[in-house]
Amino acid sequence: MSSRNAFLLKKAQRLTRSARALLYWEQYSPVYALAAFLIALFMIGSFSGLWQLIGDPWRLIVLIAAVVILGRSIWRARKLRRPDISAARRRVEEDSNVRHRPLDTLYDRPALSEEGWPEHYRKAEDVVDRLKRPRLRPALGKVDKYFLRFATPAALVLALMVGAGDSFERLRHSLTPGWVNGSLGDDITFEAWIDPPEYTGRPPVYFKKSNQLEAPQGSELVARIIGTKNPTRLKLRSENGTKHISLKRIGPDSFEVRAIIDQSSTASWRIGEVRKNWAIDAIVDQPPTVAFVRDPEADKRDRLAFAYSLEDDYGVETLTLRMTLLQDDETAPIQTRDVNVSISGNAKRIAESNAALDLTKHEWAAKKVSAILIAKDGLGQMAESEITYFRVPDKIFVEPLAKAIIENRSLVIAGNEDYAPIPQLSRKEMRNRPWFDTWQPEFRLDRAPAPIQRASLLIDAITDQPASMYDDAAVYMGLRNVASRIRYARSAEELDGIPDDLWNIAIRAEFGLLGTALEEMQAAEAALREGIARHASQREIDTLFDRYNEAVARYREELLRQAIEDGNVAENGGGGEGPSINTDQIQELLDAIEEANRIGDSEGARRALAQLAELLENMQIQLSQGGGGSGDMPMDGEMSEEMKDALEELADLLGEQRELRDQTREAERAERNGEQSGQSQGSGETSDQAAGEEPGAPNGGEDGAMSAEELAELQSRLLDLLEQADDVMAGLEEGESGSGGDEVGEDGAGIDPEISLEDARRAMAEAEEALRNGDLGLADEEQLAAIQALREAGRGLAEQARRDLEGSEAGREGLGDQSDPLGRNNNGGENNDDSELDIDGRDSAERSRELQEEIRRRAAEQERAQEELEYLERLLRRF
Incomplete structure (x- = not known):
């Protein structure tokens, strides 16, 4: 072709x-x-x-x-x-x-x-x-x-041309089945408003005087037309095109339209010759910003304290501290952990705020980490702060048993791996198994990771001789329960609650019932704070508040009981009605928390919670220092210099006697275990931890236990010091006899310091004799009697000082109440019996613990010079 x-x-x-x-x-x-x-x-x-x-x-x-x-x-x-x-x-x-x-x-x-x-x-x-x-x-x-x-x-x-822009919508409407009523548009009314997104916290905005509004991106346009039975759909025009929004009938002749505004748009209705237009300018939500104002560091309560600033258009919803573990092995997988940071109500938009996180129970406690703050707003946009480096705070335990429990807890946390597969036994092996073997180690403990097996052995070791090592049966029973659970666990999931239980047991071993009550109160406070932050239901908040109220009451009772037992507060001295430990301020703050929560003032509830926590902390410090509570005035401002010197000298003597008793007990243990005088610390860490020493006792002494003769010489020196102190106190009593310094309370609760000092002198002499005879057990008993007598002498001097102050304070009763921001009186109001000065050595122990914690913290900073680290290690041996 x-x-x-x-x-x-x-x-x-x-x-x-x-x-x-x-x-x-x-x-x-x-x-x-x-x-x-x-x-x-x-x-x-x-x-x-x-x-x-x-x-x-x-x-x-x-x-x-x-x-x-x-x-x-x-x-x-x-x-x-x-x-x-x-x-x-x-x-x-x-x-x-x-x-x-x-x-x-x-x-x-x-x-x-x-x-x-x-x-x-x-x-x-x-x-x-x-x-x-x-x-x-x-x-x-x-x-x-x-x-x-x-x-x-x-x-x-x-x-x-006449219906330009609405022609096809009118055609669609004309083809709608049903009867269409005609309308000139004179009786039609329009109304519209903007509902901003819930996370912005803004109220609805109405189109009133103007048909143009600004609205956050993601707002909902709500438009209504009233007075027609057959309106057309709402036309919404934006840069991306035009769309028509379907109607929803809300009445016989009224309809409603809802549309999400993602960008600037114009909404319009046209009924015949009647037109209605609304212009909405969408405001883009900018990402938040967050930064550290003060680098994280440990505060006096072992919390991770830091300051931060944040800013967002409508509010930051969540703030997270993301920690990354610093590892020497660069090839190791990166490990991160997130910790939620609670945001107060007025710190959401633009603020600088402080945060304090209790991370002492965290698995990375005492480890170095890098961290960033991550802020997330209601739209899901996130921002990160700059990287900072710190060591996760940990709680320093001094009691050897508590230290052993914490170390076992660390082993349990480290052994968070899966158990080995269950072994397949042959028929012969099954026949040779004991019939009633409920332990079945090959199916249980033998399959556990090595740290879990080691923790089981160590717990069995420290609970081997409970009669001589445990003053608190709850600690022993708790450890045996944990040991049993580890022994019978078949998988890692069955060990989930053990780290928390070991922590509570360690707190009980270190601080006794007071520590347990404090932990319960802090847990209840955290639960209440979290419930307020997330706007929980009123019923849930009431339940959390009741639990917190009960926890506070238990803590106050235990704190008072502990103070009375330690001699910091007279149980019923001076003819008073009993101690009043800031009761009024505590109840006022509890009432303030309840009232703020009832009216929805979450920020006020948070502030009251913080004030109450600070007040309870100050109350503990005040009682440990011999303070009496509400209305009490420190005696240092009115006590004579001679009395203060005498009390300080007696307190030092008491501390030295306690230290000597610890050394005596160490020598007794060494003798019982077959050790020779001059040997180094005992056969292992586990035996020291199982010894059940009192708080403040040395950890075995790296220089070895002292001989009985050396201890006797030290006891003789303390007896000489007591004689000197007795002479000073005798002169003090003679100088103040005119003011009733030797009086005894009408109810017989008064203490004569002279009798107590004589008892202490006699007990020290008998302890010295027992030491020279090599009877360490008898020496320990006599030293304990001397400590108790010195404590009674201190309480007697405290009562004498209080009675001396009563006359001078009576003249200042008319000055009125003057309170500090937490409600404590700063005037010269009368002190109650709780104001006795603590000379039982608790202050010394507390100062010793704080000093030891600081030394340990500095010794953990490896960037220090080697000479300084060695010096810090030598200081630690002194404890």
Whole structure:
């Protein structure tokens, strides 16, 4: 096939298609003309808004008529014969005035002989090359005598122009089934407002005087139309295009629309000629910012304290401290832990605030970490602070048993791996197993990680001899319970609660019932604080507050009981009604917390909680220093210098006697264990930890236990010091005898210091004699008697000092109450019996513990010079 032939075939096909289309139009347009006119009329009414004005029945009449006529036209068109290819070719040939059907020749083939066919085909090609496009012949003139075929399209275009932007929405609305009521729009009212996202905390904003508002991104537009039964949908136009929002009927003639505004948009309603537009400028929510203002460090309560600043458009929802463990092995996998930081109510938007996290129970306690703060706003946007480095605070335990428990807890935490697979025993091994073996170590402990197995052995070791090592049965029973659970555990999941239990047992071993009460109170405080922060239900808050109130009451009772036992507070001295330990301020703060929570003042509740925690802490310090509580005034401001010197000298003597008793007990243990005088510390850490020493006792002494003779010399020296102190106190009593310094309380509760000192002198002498005879057990008993006698002497001197102050304080009762911010009186009000000075050595022990904690903390800083580290190690040996 030549290129000319291919061109002519394409031309023939094109002309044929055009002719066939004209034939279709000429044949079917008269049939569908009336239906098309009615459809166009309906669309004109829709686009122009006519049907919204006049409503039904006119809209319905035109719509039904258009549908009926369209159906009739379709029925008539089915009876007509469709134009075929042959008719289209004849139409082309007829309009081009050619004969002999050249178009058919292009597609024909010779039937008998090919002689003469090429010439015939060439002539046909020449004719086809001269063919013209077929012409349109009038078809509607017979049925459209009024030229509506020209007026109707013009009217349709005009209607589109009138309803520009809403034309197709009006058409959709016009096609809605049901009765459409006409409305001129005079009785239609519009209202709209913006509901900002809940996390912004902003109230709804109404379109009142202005139709343009600014709204946070993600706000919800609520628009209502009242006074029409068939409104169109709301049109929402933005940079991304236009969309129509469906309606929700809220009344017989009222509708509501809700749409989320993600970007600046314009909402509009158009009912007939009535228009309503609202412009919303969407404000983009910027990410938050967060930074450390003060680097994290341990505070006096072993909490991780730091200051931070944060800023966000609408408020930071969560603040997280993300810690990363610093490891020497660079190839080790990165380990991170997140700790939630509670945010106070007014610290969410722009603020600098302080935080204190109790991480002493954290698995990374005492380890170096890097950390960042991560702030997250309500939209989910996050920001990170700069990296800081610190050591996670840990609690320093001095009591050897408590230290042993904490070390076992560390082993349990370190062994957080999966247990080994259960071994498959053969039938012979199963038959040889004991019948009633409930332990089954091969299925339990033998499968545990090595740290878990070591912890089990150590706990068994320190609970081997409970009679001689445990003053508190609860500590022993708790350890045995933990040992049993470790022994019978089959998987790591069964050990989940053991670290917390070991921590509580260690607190009990270190601080006794007071430590347990403090832990319970702090846990209840944390639960209450967390419930307030997350806006828990009132019922839950009430329950948490009741638990906290009970925990505070238990802590106060235990603190008072401990103070009385230690001699810091007279149980019923001076004829008083008993001690009053800041009761009024505590109850006022508890009432303030309850009231703030009742009225929804979460920030006020947080402040009251913080004040109460500080007050309770000050109360503990005050009692440990011999303070009496509410209304008490420190005696240092009124006590004579001679009395203070005497008390300090007696306190020092008491501390030295306690230290000597500890050394005696150490020598007794060494003798009992078969050790020789001068050997180094005992056979291992476990034995020291199991010794059950009192708080403040030395940890075995790296220089070895002293001999009985050396201890006797030290006891003799203390006896000489007591004689000197006795002379000083005798002179002091003579100088103050006129003020009633030797009086005894009317109820017999007074203590005579002279009798107590004589008892102490006698006990020291007997202890010295026992030491020289090598009877360490008897010496220990006599030294304990001396300590108790010195304590009684100190209490007697404290009572004498209090009675001396009563006269001077009585003259200042008219000065009125003057309270510090926490409600403690700073005036000269009368002290109660709780104000006795503590000279039983508790202050010395407390100072010793604080000093030891500081030395340990400094010794853990490896960046210090080697000489300084060695010096710190030598200091630690002194403890």
